[in-house]
Amino acid sequence: MSKISTFTLSRHSRLFSVPEDGNEKYLFVKSGDTPYQEEPYRAESYALAFIKEGGVKLTAGLLSWDVDAPAIITLAPSVIRYFSKRSDRLKMDVIFFKESFLLERHADPFFLGSFEFFEDIGRCVLPLNPTNATKFARIYDLAQQARSASQSHQDLIVRSYIFALLYELEAYYRQYTAEKPPPSRGYPLFDQFRKLLRENYMREHKLDFYSSRLHVTSKSLSAAVKKHTGKSAGKWIDDTIILEAKVLLQNKTLTVSQIAGMLNFSDQSVFGKFFRAGAGMSPVEYRKKFD
CATH class of the missing domain: 2.60.120.280 (Regulatory protein AraC)
Structure with a gap:
């Protein structure tokens, strides 16, 4: 980090x-x-x-x-x-x-x-x-x-x-x-998921990891998170990684390959496909916005 x-x-x-x-x-x-x-x-x-x-x-x-x-x-x-x-x-x-x-x-x-x-x-x-x-x-x-x-x-x-x-x-x-209690106070599972995600998203991208740690099925976790936020647990995971990637890509001292490794992708190509699907452009295209 x-x-x-x-x-x-x-x-x-x-x-x-x-x-x-x-x-x-x-x-x-x-x-x-x-x-x-x-x-x-x-x-x-x-x-x-x-x-x-x-x-x-x-x-x-x-x-x-x-x-x-x-x-x-x-x-x-x-x-x-x-x-x-x-x-x-x-x-x-x-x-x-x-x-x-x-x-x-x-x-x-x-x-x-x-x-x-x-x-x-x-x-x-x-x-x-x-x-x-x-x-x-x-x-x-x-x-x-x-x-x-x-x-x-x-x-x-x-x-x-x-x-x-x-x-x-x-x-x-x-x-x-x-x-005015926090809206999530009645949804402890979402709070626990968000905390777990904040601590592990750099390494863990799979929904199964989070559901097993929270002792629920992946289907139950995703449904509960979506009911509360309008967005599935898997989407929360992907969006969190994309957000981190955008911050890292602004650091020109890091190569795209290094960023892929920091975010625990198997290689730059897999990271590139993931980033394009979430951000609508390649990592290189996003980085060019800051030239």
Whole structure:
């Protein structure tokens, strides 16, 4: 997995036209003209995006949301995501930060993993009520001011605001999910399948593997997943692999043959046929989009 390409903070800085200042720990993006990255990618940093006005279409993993203001989007580095235009008046503040920066003086290396809104991709969008929107707007503004002011202990102050934002988000998340339980809560089999898929899709492509691990028949698993999502379990597996392949193909240091091996295909030809069936073009044709 070490060769999987990610968006660096520097690349995000260029994408959002934020002047680079040599800071490789965190990045603040203030509302303005927001570009749309419509090809899937991962990032090296965590992201907390505050949708203040308008809306955006988010795809994270294989799930999609039409996000309307006010709302906060929480994304962990491992999440494959892309954004599509939905409103001409989008205003979005974003804080990107590296785990190493936030936990520099923190004793618990698993701290960020304790936040369910980072761990459960299905809950990475949190609609806000007006009261909480005002509260989060203040925290974002304070963090931005601390970042832009040249002062001693600047990193400590910025880090403190990010911690405050995370704890406020956690409190609001617990309240929100208690009032509006996740749609999948009544479908534990789908949750278990999705977790198993996330952990094994790079190696295991067969439905039988997942059904045997979940102690159900392949037919039962596929029917249950399709009833809940409208898409069979086999399609979930294929789409997950295609999404990963698209991210890997953007890394020009990897050959198509190497990518086929990373995704556990027997050879490049088999991978090529699989990718064309799912993406409508060959791996080479997809890669040419980024020339």
